[in-house]
Amino acid sequence: MEYLQRFEGIDFGHKTRGERFIRMLRQLAGDPQGSINKACGTPSQSKAAYRMVANEKLTDEAIISAHRDVTLEHIRSSGEPVVLVPQDTTEFNYTHLEHTSGLGCIGSNENLRGILMHSALAVTPQGQVLGLLHQALWVRPEEERGKKRTRKQRSIEDKESYRWLEAMEQAESEDHGQARLIHVCDREGDIYELFDKATREGHLFLVRRTHNRSTDEGDRIQKYLDNQRSAGTYEVEIPRDSHTARERRTATIEVRFGQVCILRPQNLSSLDSLSVSLAITVISAREVNAPEGVEAVNWQLITNLAAEDFETARQYITWYSRRWLIEMFHYTLKSGCAVEKLQSDTAERLRKLIEIYSIIALRIMTITYLARTQPDTSCETFLSPIEWKVLYCAAKRSRNPPPKPPTTYEACIMIAQLGGFAGWRSSGFPGVKVMWWGLTKLMNILDALPFVENFVG
Numbered sequence: 237m238e239y240l241q242r243f244e245g246i247d248f249g250h251k252t253r254g255e256r257f258i259r260m261l262r263q264l265a266g267d268p269q270g271s272i273n274k275a276c277g278t279p280s281q282s283k284a285a286y287r288m289v290a291n292e293k294l295t296d297e298a299i300i301s302a303h304r305d306v307t308l309e310h311i312r313s314s315g316e317p318v319v320l321v322p323q324d325t326t327e328f329n330y331t332h333l334e335h336t337s338g339l340g341c342i343g344s345n346e347n348l349r350g351i352l353m354h355s356a357l358a359v360t361p362q363g364q365v366l367g368l369l370h371q372a373l374w375v376r377p378e379e380e381r382g383k384k385r386t387r388k389q390r391s392i393e394d395k396e397s398y399r400w401l402e403a404m405e406q407a408e409s410e411d412h413g414q415a416r417l418i419h420v421c422d423r424e425g426d427i428y429e430l431f432d433k434a435t436r437e438g439h440l441f442l443v444r445r446t447h448n449r450s451t452d453e454g455d456r457i458q459k460y461l462d463n464q465r466s467a468g469t470y471e472v473e474i475p476r477d478s479h480t481a482r483e484r485r486t487a488t489i490e491v492r493f494g495q496v497c498i499l500r501p502q503n504l505s506s507l508d509s510l511s512v513s514l515a516i517t518v519i520s521a522r523e524v525n526a527p528e529g530v531e532a533v534n535w536q537l538i539t540n541l542a543a544e545d546f547e548t549a550r551q552y553i554t555w556y557s558r559r560w561l562i563e564m565f566h567y568t569l570k571s572g573c574a575v576e577k578l579q580s581d582t583a584e585r586l587r588k589l590i591e592i593y594s595i596i597a598l599r600i601m602t603i604t605y606l607a608r609t610q611p612d613t614s615c616e617t618f619l620s621p622i623e624w625k626v627l628y629c630a631a632k633r634s635r636n637p638p639p640k641p642p643t644t645y646e647a648c649i650m651i652a653q654l655g656g657f658a659g660w661r662s663s664g665f666p667g668v669k670v671m672w673w674g675l676t677k678l679m680n681i682l683d684a685l686p687f688v689e690n691f692v693g
Contacts, residue, residue: 246305328342400430522534
């Protein structure tokens with residue numbers, strides 16, 4: 237089922253309100269980078285969209301709950317035994333909105349104003365995006381500035397880092413069927429309280445290490461890993477990155493792993509509610525013989541998953557690599573949906589718009605990664621018959637669509653070609669940028685059809 241269709245059965249408390257929400261969602265999805273006025277098409281439709289966002293009965297929780305319910309149903313119907321839950325925090329800069337009330341401080345510059353967001357996605361181990369499991373948006377009060385220096389003296393509940401524990405708790409509290417959730421975090425998630433909570437409540441985590449914690453053997457994690465024998469090596473393709481001028485290369489990764497008990501940090505020693513020690517698995521994935529002048533791959537992971545052999549440890553490393561999808565989600569929101577260009581007179585309405593555009597961003601990502609994870613399935617899983625027929629004719633410059641729908645891979649390539657993708661064999665898979673350009677062009681063609689059919693022979 238197409239991603240936006242999944243929201244049609246959601247109850248927003250009133251039938252008319254639900255219908256208006258779906259209509260607005262489709263309008264904004266048709267031109268995610270355009271302004272609300274441009275996407276809605278007419279002044280009356282734009283006014284209706286703004287009224288919808290201003291409606292007090294359309295709350296943050298209503299939008300996020302609807303998105304979460306859709307994702308949980310997707311997880312249950314997927315039959316996936318393991319679902320990865322990458323989570324992360326980002327900020328939206330609205331300093332230019334001088335007259336918008338309710339914004340808070342962001343970043344290190346005292347003049348910056350905006351909104352913060354912490355989200356958790358649901359992703360298959362193969363890299364297919366299933367949806368959103370948690371989202372929280374908030375503003376940081378001015379009095380919170382400078383508290384970072386006292387973070388070791390404050391309880392976890394009094395820190396912004398508590399968002400990592402909240403996201404895990406929220407995701408685990410819902411019915412996700414038979415799937416095991418594995419919470420995947422970058423170095424900001426290296427939090428002893430998170431490890432303790434997960435262990436006590438039977439949750440699973442996979443986190444990149446930043447703290448060189450003490451072990452019950454009198455060592456630190458780094459020394460413990462250095463003393464482990466190499467479990468083996470494997471090769472991985474490092475993609476080209478134009479932002480960092482990184483060239484594509486093949487890297488040889490050496491894997492080391494072991495089980496050890498980490499000790500409760502000294503600054504938390506007075507908290508009897510926390511375990512004195514925790515049994516964990518530590519994994520090192522380090523590039524050997526990296527080219528001169530190139531930053532070598534060097535990941536160290538902490539998990540409460542058991543690793544008995546090289547292949548299992550390597551699998552966990554691959555699972556951790558899916559964490560970048562949460563960063564791609566933030567990129568799609570900011571670039572593909574241009575949410576930092578939104579305008580509103582209150583931070584509350586900006587939050588609602590970000591939540592609505594999160595649905596659109598995840599639709600773009602879902603379609604993009606279907607080509608990689610389910611290339612041979614029918615494209616009718618995300619395109620209606622009229623949509624794929626118009627897509628085929630537009631991309632192929634043909635008047636006659638084929639009798640059978642293209643595969644998911646073929647349809648994604650055609651969408652990307654509408655967005656400027658070359659489509660050569662060496663081009664690889666299209667990314668989210670050309671996909672949102674192509675989807676926008678396709679939606680524009682579909683919108684024009686009712687008005688031009690009488691003029692086309």
